[in-house]
Amino acid sequence: xxxxxxxxxxxxxxxxxxxxxxxxxxxxxxxxxxxxxxxxxxxxxxxxxxxxxxxxxxxxxxxxxxxxxxxxxxxxxxxxxxxxxxxxxxxxxxxxxxxxxxxxxxxxxxxxxxxxxxxxxxxxxxxxxxxxxxxxxxxxxxxxxxxxxxxxxxxxxxxxxxxxxxxxxxxxxxxxxxxxxxxxxxxxxxxxxxxxxxxxxxxxxxxxxxxxxxxxxxxxxxxxxxxxxxxxxxxxxxxxxxxxxxxxxxxxxxxxxxxxxxxxxxxxxxxxxxxxxxxxxxxxxxxxxxxxxxxxxxxxxxxxxxxxxxxxxxxxxxxxxxxxxxxxxxxxxxxxxxxxxxxxxxxxxxxxxxxxxxxxxxxxxxxxxxxxxxxxxxxxxxxxxxxxxxxxxxxxxxxxxxxxxxxxxxxxxxxxxxxxxxxxxxxxxxxxxxxxxxxxxxxxxxxxxxxxxxxxxxxxxxxxxxxxxxxxxxxxxxxxxxxxxxxxxxxxxxxxxxxxxxxxxxxxxxxxxxxxxxxxxxxxxxxxxxxxxxxxxxxxxxxxxxxxxxxxxxxxxxxxxxxxxxxxxxxxxxxxxxxxxxxxxxxxxxxxxxxxxxxxxxxxxxxxxxxxxxxxxxxxxxxxxxxxxxxxxxxxxxxxxxxxxxxxxxxxxxxxxxxxxxxxxxxxxxxxxxxxxxxxxxxxxxxxxxxxxxxxxxxxxxxxxxxxxxxxxxxxxxxxxxxxxxxxxxxxxxxxx
Amino acid sequence: xxxxxxxxxxxxxxxxxxxxxxxxxxxxxxxxxxxxxxxxxxxxxxxxxxxxxxxxxxxxxxxxxxxxxxxxxxxxxxxxxxxxxxxxxxxxxxxxxxxxxxxxxxxxxxxxxxxxxxxxxxxxxxxxxxxxxxxxxxxxxxxxxxxxxxxxxxxxxxxxxxxxxxxxxxxxxxxxxxxxxxxxxxxxxxxxxxxx
Numbered sequence: 001x002x003x004x005x006x007x008x009x010x011x012x013x014x015x016x017x018x019x020x021x022x023x024x025x026x027x028x029x030x031x032x033x034x035x036x037x038x039x040x041x042x043x044x045x046x047x048x049x050x051x052x053x054x055x056x057x058x059x060x061x062x063x064x065x066x067x068x069x070x071x072x073x074x075x076x077x078x079x080x081x082x083x084x085x086x087x088x089x090x091x092x093x094x095x096x097x098x099x100x101x102x103x104x105x106x107x108x109x110x111x112x113x114x115x116x117x118x119x120x121x122x123x124x125x126x127x128x129x130x131x132x133x134x135x136x137x138x139x140x141x142x143x144x145x146x147x148x149x150x151x152x153x154x155x156x157x158x159x160x161x162x163x164x165x166x167x168x169x170x171x172x173x174x175x176x177x178x179x180x181x182x183x184x185x186x187x188x189x190x191x192x193x194x195x196x197x198x199x200x201x202x203x204x205x206x207x208x209x210x211x212x213x214x215x216x217x218x219x220x221x222x223x224x225x226x227x228x229x230x231x232x233x234x235x236x237x238x239x240x241x242x243x244x245x246x247x248x249x250x251x252x253x254x255x256x257x258x259x260x261x262x263x264x265x266x267x268x269x270x271x272x273x274x275x276x277x278x279x280x281x282x283x284x285x286x287x288x289x290x291x292x293x294x295x296x297x298x299x300x301x302x303x304x305x306x307x308x309x310x311x312x313x314x315x316x317x318x319x320x321x322x323x324x325x326x327x328x329x330x331x332x333x334x335x336x337x338x339x340x341x342x343x344x345x346x347x348x349x350x351x352x353x354x355x356x357x358x359x360x361x362x363x364x365x366x367x368x369x370x371x372x373x374x375x376x377x378x379x380x381x382x383x384x385x386x387x388x389x390x391x392x393x394x395x396x397x398x399x400x401x402x403x404x405x406x407x408x409x410x411x412x413x414x415x416x417x418x419x420x421x422x423x424x425x426x427x428x429x430x431x432x433x434x435x436x437x438x439x440x441x442x443x444x445x446x447x448x449x450x451x452x453x454x455x456x457x458x459x460x461x462x463x464x465x466x467x468x469x470x471x472x473x474x475x476x477x478x479x480x481x482x483x484x485x486x487x488x489x490x491x492x493x494x495x496x497x498x499x500x501x502x503x504x505x506x507x508x509x510x511x512x513x514x515x516x517x518x519x520x521x522x523x524x525x526x527x528x529x530x531x532x533x534x535x536x537x538x539x540x541x542x543x544x545x546x547x548x549x550x551x552x553x554x555x556x557x558x559x560x561x562x563x564x565x566x567x568x569x570x571x572x573x574x575x576x577x578x579x580x581x582x583x584x585x586x587x588x589x590x591x592x593x594x595x596x597x598x599x600x601x602x603x604x605x606x607x608x609x610x611x612x613x614x615x616x617x618x619x620x621x622x623x624x625x626x627x628x629x630x631x632x633x634x635x636x637x638x639x640x641x642x643x644x645x646x647x648x649x650x651x652x653x654x655x656x657x658x659x660x661x662x663x664x665x666x667x668x669x670x671x672x673x674x675x676x677x678x679x680x681x682x683x684x685x686x687x688x689x690x691x692x693x694x695x696x697x698x699x700x701x702x703x704x705x706x707x708x709x710x711x712x713x714x715x716x717x718x719x720x721x722x723x724x725x726x727x728x729x730x731x732x733x734x735x736x737x
Numbered sequence: 738x739x740x741x742x743x744x745x746x747x748x749x750x751x752x753x754x755x756x757x758x759x760x761x762x763x764x765x766x767x768x769x770x771x772x773x774x775x776x777x778x779x780x781x782x783x784x785x786x787x788x789x790x791x792x793x794x795x796x797x798x799x800x801x802x803x804x805x806x807x808x809x810x811x812x813x814x815x816x817x818x819x820x821x822x823x824x825x826x827x828x829x830x831x832x833x834x835x836x837x838x839x840x841x842x843x844x845x846x847x848x849x850x851x852x853x854x855x856x857x858x859x860x861x862x863x864x865x866x867x868x869x870x871x872x873x874x875x876x877x878x879x880x881x882x883x884x885x886x887x888x889x890x891x892x893x894x895x896x897x898x899x900x901x902x903x904x905x906x907x908x909x910x911x912x913x914x915x916x917x918x919x920x921x922x923x924x925x926x927x928x929x930x931x932x933x
Contacts, residue, residue, distance in 0.1 A: 344740070344742050346740060352762070362762070363760065363817070366759055366760050366762070367759070367760065369742070369759055371740060371742070371745075371759075371789050372762065372763065373740070373786075373790075374763060394739075394790070396763055396782075396783070396786040396790075397783065397786055397787055397790050397792065401739035401740065401790065402738070402739050403739055403740055404738055
């Protein structure tokens, strides 16, 4: 590989040239950091500026770029040179805009210049320590997609995968495709104007899938084992007495849902006390068979009560809303009213929730005469004339009422079908409920054989930002396997997951990461001889990317890796690194900051900020021209999970007076892009007081805060308060050592 | 029997705008929007659910639908687009027709005994006579007391030419036509209410 030749380009536009002594900065780069090519330009992102850089790349052999201008989140298209070695130093958003206030005060000007020079130093060192990543490429990558579960979600996913030109392998445990929806009479509307029942889509979907040349189907099948990683999954399938191993690139998990067991419901709902108390599925099957009748005597059932939330949103049963039951109960009411002109349909609800476009359908059912009642069933008794007497607590007319009905239909909720037994007692965020699981995929991962769950047993990942993602790279959950949802949403969901499954096989083929560091070609490597087999990296990886080899050393699966660097942060031996990101790189950067002598009374505070949320928030602080302490120095991290404690010790021994870590929110409503990064950083930090004690320093010099991308308004105060608190302590005695 | 729908179905059919009642989704925005809300026994939301629950006696004997001042706040805000003001007036009319309305309920009394006779006699509203009849409806002493209480307002309105002091100005032009219109309207209304 040719030698690295760095070019440093300082933009003097946007007021940088007026506020800073650019000649001095150039000197920092060329003399102090010995960067061979250093230039400045008044409009670097303009045509001329870009041409200047390109010329040097062509004529001077510059192959690594240090661009000192605005935030790396600006002008990304302009500063795209298709080279792996490029770093941006932010002189504008995080220096000029947070310090410059037009004063002629010489101390302020000096502080501004010092901050800019420090960032330039850090950028130079970072680029010097950075190597071009060598992507992980192997022969044997498969681009086929395995779809597990042959219901509406699975059929849709397989069809979408195949229609896009990829091969799909569909595995269904029963002998027939179609899943739960196959048992239904009609479906709630999926198309405008969202007012009419639609014919069951399952038969059409099955025909399309069975006739597709790019879809291979296993029926009556079970997955015995899934080993490997994206691009290299080897899945052992048992079907019809034979065992087959399929190599696939990615997996879409569409195992659907189970219905909550009605026998477990409260006695007051009356299930089992009379044949006229039925579940929604029983009502559905009755409608499909043609006639809605009292089960007890076969007489027409014209007065029917539908009890929504039969166990849902009840801490004794299912704590969560099952999302689809309100809509399907409205559908059942319509079945009834379409069958009998003089029917009475009573819909007993807690809150009628009609996600998607179902409000239109709700309107339709009311137009037809469906009566909604907000209330609970308190008692169910057999009526003398047949049918039931249902005592309700009617919250709308504020009293107890007796309903005479022919049938009471209980809308039971959806329970996860993926590796769970007790939906109300999920394992903590990011961990695997190993003992209770039934292993849909039986993953051969060191972290466990089941899919990690988010909440209530569902293997969902982040609740808003990353639909379909699970904590197992290359495995995407869709439909009610992911979280409770109705048919329209399931179809959209399965289509989305199919696209994610294709995206991952294509990324793997290029050696690139998927979300959130899409396109990143680096991956972790480790120096085996330094490993003490402490297993922290294998335990802490949020995606279970690391297995163990037979000697007990970590065995990286690069295609499972999301490049967050959590392993690097976890390693006490500091032997895990990426070509372009390492413990040494960040450590060297912070050591490059010039710390003023104790008597100058200029403290230095190091900010480690997550690039996903804290850095954009800091950019916005600059855009708002909010003022920050001139004593802070910011180092962006891929994820707080990559924060290695040695940096805190390094910062203290380099004379920094305080360290502030800014990670994403963690816990149940986490916002960390890598699930557990910020929470792991906090756990590690709880041990930092030992280090500080050893150095005989106050433990409140180091603090971690949760920062949201929307926090630009509160961030300045948070940072400045911390700076003031640090200033109130005596200076770090390790300065000048 | 609770939620027997025969009363509700009759209201849907025979009360003006009554068919809208089945569309109420019980959000309560009308109750929260009504400036007289705290003074109603039942809010529109409750009235509508009571209709659906088959509580005929309670609904029709209630004074609630007579409390509406037609400010239209509820209509503007109803997320389902129910013409609530009109539905409520319809229910008041329905209660009258069915013989449930209390003749001494103040709004009913004003509307049927004072306002109606006033406008029908001449074809226009005579403000002075209307006000007098309203004030003296509970007897002479009460009338004088209320008149004195309101005298400043009355003088102010006189000055601003918002009150015509001449009690009787005779009938409007084309009074016969006006009467014919009323007769026809009543005829149509009776026809509708008899369900023909």
